[in-house]
Amino acid sequence: MAKSSEITLLFFIVCISSSFSFAQELTPNKFTVVGHVYCDTCRVEHETKLSEPIIGATVKLVCNNQTDNTPIFQTPEIMTGAKGEFRIHAPGEYENSACDVNLMKSPRQDCNEPVESLSKSRVVLTTNNAAKEGVTRIIPCANNLGFKRKEALPECKQALPELKKEAAP
Ligand SMILES: *[C@@H]1O[C@H](CO)[C@@H](O)[C@H](O)[C@H]1NC(C)=O
Numbered sequence: 001m002a003k004s005s006e007i008t009l010l011f012f013i014v015c016i017s018s019s020f021s022f023a024q025e026l027t028p029n030k031f032t033v034v035g036h037v038y039c040d041t042c043r044v045e046h047e048t049k050l051s052e053p054i055i056g057a058t059v060k061l062v063c064n065n066q067t068d069n070t071p072i073f074q075t076p077e078i079m080t081g082a083k084g085e086f087r088i089h090a091p092g093e094y095e096n097s098a099c100d101v102n103l104m105k106s107p108r109q110d111c112n113e114p115v116e117s118l119s120k121s122r123v124v125l126t127t128n129n130a131a132k133e134g135v136t137r138i139i140p141c142a143n144n145l146g147f148k149r150k151e152a153l154p155e156c157k158q159a160l161p162e163l164k165k166e167a168a169p
Pocket of ligand 1 (some may be wrong): 097
């Protein structure tokens with residue numbers, strides 16, 4: 001008797017959890033944009049092995065109409081996690097629009113200098129090519145985003161050959 005009630009209970013749990021994941025699949029998140037924010041510790045305006053993740057930086061997804069440049073969709077500011085990573089959910093399709101992830105704020109006083117080329121990343125959020133309905137697609141940012149450190153770390157010259165070359169007479 002105890003066995004069969006356990007089995008019934010198990011059956012219920014399986015049913016509930018599977019209907020739960022079904023419901024999640026149908027949430028209107030069509031796209032999840034992923035990327036990370038780093039500190040350009042060597043002031044070279046690209047990511048290096050000495051770059052550090054910035055925790056608690058904020059980013060924002062903005063889609064503008066490509067014809068008249070008016071905003072179509074934007075998210076609130078979203079904070080980066082322990083590895084500087086972010087995930088931004090976009091509920092719709094933005095076919096004739098230009099969508100960018102914009103870098104907003106750095107929580108680090110020593111690393112908050114904006115760099116134009118590291119402040120934005122273009123993302124394409126369309127399902128033109130036979131994407132399945134109700135499935136969230138993961139869209140990696142074209143480039144990761146970063147702030148420049150106020151001063152380059154002393155170890156940068158040793159670690160990066162391109163800086164050694166520049167320093168040579
Ligand atoms: C974009 O702007 C044009 C011109 O104002 C308009 O005709 C079009 O419907 C807009 N598209 C979207 C997706 O809002």
